[in-house]
Amino acid sequence: MKSQNSFGEKHSRREFLELLGAGTAVSMLASCEGANKPTTQLKTSNELSGQLVVSIVGNNIDKNTQQALTNAYRQHRPNVQVIWEIPNATGADYPTWLGTQLASGSIRPDIVSGNxxxxxxxxxxxxxxxKMTNPLTHSSWDQTLNWDFFIQRNGQGARIMLPTRSVHIMWFYNKDLFARANVMPPTNWSEFVAVCAKLKGAGITPLSINFSYQLPQWVTEIYFDQYHIDWIDKVRAQPGDWNYDPALDGTFKLDPHDPNIHLKYTYNQQRFLRGVRDGVLRFDTPAVAEIIKNLSQIFPKYATSxxxxxxxxxxxxxxxKTAMTIDGTWNLPSLQNDLQSLSPDRLKELKIPAGSVKPFAWGSFENPPMQGSLINSPVRSVESASGEYLSIVKKNQQQVNLTVDFLMFWTSKPGYQPFNDTYAKNSSYSPGGPLQVRDVQDPVKYQQLFSKVKQTGNAEASYNGEWLSWQGGNIQRDVQNLYKQALQGRISPQNFGTALQKYVTDNFDDILKQYQLTNTDLDNPARQPGS
Known part of the structure; x- marks a missing residue:
């Protein structure tokens, strides 16, 4: 999972109301005040007609799987034509493909992976x-799909993507190589350093990790969270803010030990950026220096060259070739399958020759917590999303209604069970994590694998990833280059914090443009940006 979780879409209040229609808009605004009833209901039976185009990421969704879902849906919606146009693009290529589609004068896809x-x-x-009622299941949408395991909004509060599976990031280790070095899985950061040293002393490369998203994203989010959980009170929505939710924020109390603390408040990006701008939230601190000092004890010292x-x-x-790697729950089925047998197609995909993989015993362990007086929270993980990433392109309201109807069916048992059952017969089927479509079952062997996953809370939330990303582009490149220099020992941990603070301060206007916000937006958290 190379996750892109910092959304940048803008919706004005007027656009929002026009999208919903007057009646639905009132219901939606009421739901923000704590209402818990379905807002509306779609048409039934033959009243829906037209066509919709599905173009999500996932070029291994085979024709039989597509047809299984289409057939199930057309039993209820015979006048709707579902067209599957899955691009032959990897996760790395899909953004370019989708960007081209969305920039065209007449956008063809209806369902895409908008993240x-x-x-x-x-x-x-x-x-x-x-809270809309699905006329085919007679349940609200959030009763057929778990909406709460992963909540990610853009800076303007819009929720533009729904996933179907959850992900948990953990360390995988080779039990045979650990036994050769006479080490056990670490339970804290000091033990982690010691395990790496013993592995290397035994002639074993301790770990493989990349600087694309694993080290500068997952790892830094996990440990920034341990040191900065108190930032929540600076970044959460306050009474009067445009996205303040009395039902959620009105009862919030900061409990650093709550693993799901980041689900229990509304993040206000304007307050975060204002705190950075005004020097209330800083990076030239002992906490940041200690994070870098600890990380540099392992990376790149004990990683592959x-x-x-x-x-x-x-x-x-x-x-x-390595004893450990950090990765997601998708590795559970991948490792099990790959260590049993590798087809010619799989060998080609992995770019390795036949006979280069030998069976070994393996296991997993959770992210080892850092320890010390500056820590103010238990360690969490990255618990994000996988499966199908589903977004709807807003066209006219009739088309939106049609697409919502199909998506509600897909993400309910009548739609997802035949989809998943057929998909499971494909040799490329390798689910990324536990299913979040309610009452739908994976094949037994995958249920058994995922039953071992321990949820520890999600650190990939709110502000934890911002300090090394800032919405990407040249700014991300520059700050991650500072991070690289610090890991390599070319600058000290203390000087890294000082340099990062200076860079953010000197380039804050450009950073703000990355978020499509203005200083006026930051000074007025009561006003929704773009409104």
């Missing part, structure tokens, strides 16, 4: 439809 191009302004905000250029960290682990 890959989050700055597009005309996705449907799913919050308007959460290609850490800063590689993207493939799975294959070295599979071939027993």
């Amino acid at each position: 890959y191009v989050p700055t597009f302004r005309n996705y449907v905000n799913f919050d308007a439809y959460r 290609d850490l800063f250029v590689t993207t493939d960290t799975y294959t070295p682990f599979l071939q027993q």
Whole structure:
């Protein structure tokens, strides 16, 4: 999972109301005040007609799987034509493909994976439809799909993507190599350093990790969270803010030990950026210096020599060239399948020769917590989303209604069970994590694998990833280059914090443009940006 979770879409209040229609808009605004009833209901039976185009990321969704869902849906909607146009694009190529589609004068796809191009302004905000009754299941949408395991909004509060599976990031380790070095899985950061040293002393490369998203994203989010959980009170919505939710924020109390604390408040990006601008939230601190000092004890010292250029960290682990790698729940089925047998197609995909993989015993362990007086929270993980990433391109309201109807069916048992059952017969089927479509079952072997996953809370939330990303582009490149220099020992941990603070201060106007916000937006958190 190379996750893109900092959305940049803008919706004005007027656009929002026009999208919903007057009646639905009133219901949606009421739901923000704590209402808990379905907002509306779609048409039934033959009243819906037309066509819709599905173009999500995922070029391994085979024709039989597509047809299984289409056939199930057309039993209820015989006058709707579902067209599957899945691009032959990887996750790395899909953003370019989707960006081209969305920039055209007449956009063809209706359902896309919008998290890959989050700055597009005309996705449907799913919050308007959460409590809508599905006429085929007679349940509200959030009763057929778990909406709460992963909540990610853009800076303007819109929810533009729904996923179907959850992900948990953890460390995978080779039990045979650990036994050779006489080490056990670490339970804290000091033990982690010691395990790496013993592995290297035994002639074993301790770990494979990349500098694309694993080290500068997952790892830094996890440990920034341990040191900065108190930032929540500076970045959460306050009474009078445009996105303040009395039902949620009015009862919030900061409990650093609550693993799901980031689900229990509304993040106000304007307050975060104002805190950075005004020097209330800083990076030239002992906490940031300690994070960098600890990380540099392991990275790049105990990683493969290609850490800063590689993207493939799975294959070295599979071939027993490294003893550990950090990855997601999708590795559970991948490792089980790959260690049993590798087809010619799979060998080609992994770019390795036949006979280069030998069976070994493996296991997993959670992210080892850092310890010390500056820590103010237990360690969490990255618990994000996988499966199908589903967004709707906002066209006319009739087309939106049609697409919502189909998506509600897909993400309910009558739609997802035949979809998943057929998909499971494909040799490329390898689910990324536990299913979040209610009452739908994976094949037994995958249920058993995912039953071992321990949820520890999500650190990939709110502000934890911002300090090394800032919405990407040249700014991300520059700050991650500082991070690289600090890990390599070319600048000290203290000087890293000082340099990062100076860079953010000197380039704050450009950073603000990255978020499509202005200083006026920051000074007025009561006003929704773009309104």
